[in-house]
Amino acid sequence: MRRAVASPGGRPPGAPRLRLNGARARKILLNATGVVVAIVTLFPIFYMVSTAFKPATEIDSLTPHPLPAHPTWANFQNVLNGSVIGMPYWTFLRNSLFVTISSVLVSSVIALLAAVAVARFRFRFRSTYLIMLLIVQMLPQQALVIALFLDFRKVNLLDSLIGLSLLYITFSLPVTIWMLRNFVAAVPRELEEAAAIDGAGPFRVFWKVLLPLVAPGLVTTSVFAFIFAWNEFIFALTFLGTDQGKYTLPVYVTYFFGKGSVDWGAIMAASVLFTLPVMVFFLIVQRRLRTGLLAGAVKG
Amino acid sequence: MLSSAKEAGPASTPALGSPNGRWSHLPPSVRRLRSRASRRRLVPYMLLLPSAVAVGLMLVWPAIQLAVYSFQDYGLPQITGAEPTQWTGFGNFHLVLSDPEFWSALRISVLFAAVVVPLTLVTGTLVGLLLNRLGRRMAAFVSTTALLAWAMPAVSASVIFVWLFDPDGGIADWLLTKLPGWLGGGAHWSGFSWTNAPLPAYTVITLLVVWQGFPFIAVSVLAGLKTIPAELHEAARVDGAGPWRMFWKVTYPILKPIFLVLLLLSVIWDFGIFTQAYIVTGELGNRDEFNLGIYAYDKAFTMPPTYGVASALALILTVVLLVITAGYVRASVRQGAIS
Numbered sequence: 100m101r102r103a104v105a106s107p108g109g110r111p112p113g114a115p116r117l118r119l120n121g122a123r124a125r126k127i128l129l130n131a132t133g134v135v136v137a138i139v140t141l142f143p144i145f146y147m148v149s150t151a152f153k154p155a156t157e158i159d160s161l162t163p164h165p166l167p168a169h170p171t172w173a174n175f176q177n178v179l180n181g182s183v184i185g186m187p188y189w190t191f192l193r194n195s196l197f198v199t200i201s202s203v204l205v206s207s208v209i210a211l212l213a214a215v216a217v218a219r220f221r222f223r224f225r226s227t228y229l230i231m232l233l234i235v236q237m238l239p240q241q242a243l244v245i246a247l248f249l250d251f252r253k254v255n256l257l258d259s260l261i262g263l264s265l266l267y268i269t270f271s272l273p274v275t276i277w278m279l280r281n282f283v284a285a286v287p288r289e290l291e292e293a294a295a296i297d298g299a300g301p302f303r304v305f306w307k308v309l310l311p312l313v314a315p316g317l318v319t320t321s322v323f324a325f326i327f328a329w330n331e332f333i334f335a336l337t338f339l340g341t342d343q344g345k346y347t348l349p350v351y352v353t354y355f356f357g358k359g360s361v362d363w364g365a366i367m368a369a370s371v372l373f374t375l376p377v378m379v380f381f382l383i384v385q386r387r388l389r390t391g392l393l394a395g396a397v398k399g
Numbered sequence: 400m401l402s403s404a405k406e407a408g409p410a411s412t413p414a415l416g417s418p419n420g421r422w423s424h425l426p427p428s429v430r431r432l433r434s435r436a437s438r439r440r441l442v443p444y445m446l447l448l449p450s451a452v453a454v455g456l457m458l459v460w461p462a463i464q465l466a467v468y469s470f471q472d473y474g475l476p477q478i479t480g481a482e483p484t485q486w487t488g489f490g491n492f493h494l495v496l497s498d499p500e501f502w503s504a505l506r507i508s509v510l511f512a513a514v515v516v517p518l519t520l521v522t523g524t525l526v527g528l529l530l531n532r533l534g535r536r537m538a539a540f541v542s543t544t545a546l547l548a549w550a551m552p553a554v555s556a557s558v559i560f561v562w563l564f565d566p567d568g569g570i571a572d573w574l575l576t577k578l579p580g581w582l583g584g585g586a587h588w589s590g591f592s593w594t595n596a597p598l599p600a601y602t603v604i605t606l607l608v609v610w611q612g613f614p615f616i617a618v619s620v621l622a623g624l625k626t627i628p629a630e631l632h633e634a635a636r637v638d639g640a641g642p643w644r645m646f647w648k649v650t651y652p653i654l655k656p657i658f659l660v661l662l663l664l665s666v667i668w669d670f671g672i673f674t675q676a677y678i679v680t681g682e683l684g685n686r687d688e689f690n691l692g693i694y695a696y697d698k699a700f701t702m703p704p705t706y707g708v709a710s711a712l713a714l715i716l717t718v719v720l721l722v723i724t725a726g727y728v729r730a731s732v733r734q735g736a737i738s
Binding site for chain 1: 614
């Protein structure tokens, strides 16, 4: 970040040459625009973090400052030990981790099976199935939630984290199948055939040839499924309605927010704790994704 | 197992025990092998089974039920079993269409999409074009910050924006009071509440949605730009085309299919937008700020629940979106996504 911010300042100090040549001026202008875009984009995130470290007096002040004058951990402490709404952050983190991890694992397996089917076999209804997935993926959640609520009520899956992760599995499937299909199709068939000729059975071919080559693809789709489940709000809000102890982090953050006197420091601290994992994860995976995809391409 | 029955034909994979192996002249084996072949034909269906069951039960079935409920008087007495469910024909739709709140919600949804979609597309495209011109490091830096905004959970983003636009201590009102009068700033912004009326509330939601939505557009446009051969732009430049002409005569025609898909996706996402609108407008508190998504949700989940009416609304929303989706699927098919 420091390096990138410094680049538009790469302009000669004092600018002795008044007539910069056109290409150089354009480059400076472009980089400056890039920096402005980055600053504007980052500002809300920055302000969330900054507010989370501000003591109450600075938050209530009518002249807001970008940085806290007297940074404090108090907001985080209040959130972590639960003194604001009577339940600690860890309860909700545990709930969120449970639905997210379980749904990512299960949906990856199910999606991989389906992706192998549509990428490696020709059969009736193949493209029908793919188009059907494309269409159902567009069904609005806020519409389906009504019928799903009534169904889940009948089978006693309301206020249940397992019920919620079943929904997350299903709703991430269309996208993950579509994405994985491309990754499976990119693995050269000859590799599998060569292994088969060498006497490997279908399951060995799957474990030893296909799976390692599709692994980068699985990472990509898992990231999408993770972000979806971690961030999901409508279902969590509706299906966990009455049982506070089952809330996932998004519902927890808004629950906080709905309570009469608004404690912005605590809300921003809670948002940071909720947002940070997904951002860090995203940044790590983003880099690994690029190399992973690249490695896959070279191997293929 | 992993190679298709038709394409990787029998002769090429003897080790997999293909139907026409060297024992095929023996009648009993032929029969056994044929049954194995038909079992192989079942393999893709077995692989699809888990996903088909999940999608069928939790995506397709609820959609069908919505359609059924929307013609019934499904409410609190019916859900508890106190009264039987009855078919009411188009009663729910009649109720909805004669409700002024429905028309207000529809108006908000349509206007919101009409403003937000072009705004997101233009911002995203401009940033995409910028990223394409930047050096490698700078482009990576800007696109990473943009993707951070994109990866931001809708709930956090909404809560942050409500805080930025808070009347007591929010930074937006403070900045506006400091702004010179000829730019529309002034003391009257002090303590201005953004969530008391539809227009200011949806202004906040617009900024929020553009902020979170433009990175996806920018990255998609950038990916498209990378596929355009440099010679095309070079040739246009030699012919004396400026950037504006270059975009409309070279870039846009080539990227048109991508723009079409992005346009349809944005409309689908923004038309019935729920989470952001729900949080910014105050969690079902302000009825005059409902859009279609919130209005339907309110009908189903505020006491007393009227699931029938809510389903009728949800059905209207779904049908509108499915019509747009049909366009999206056609655009994807034409792009060669399904082969």
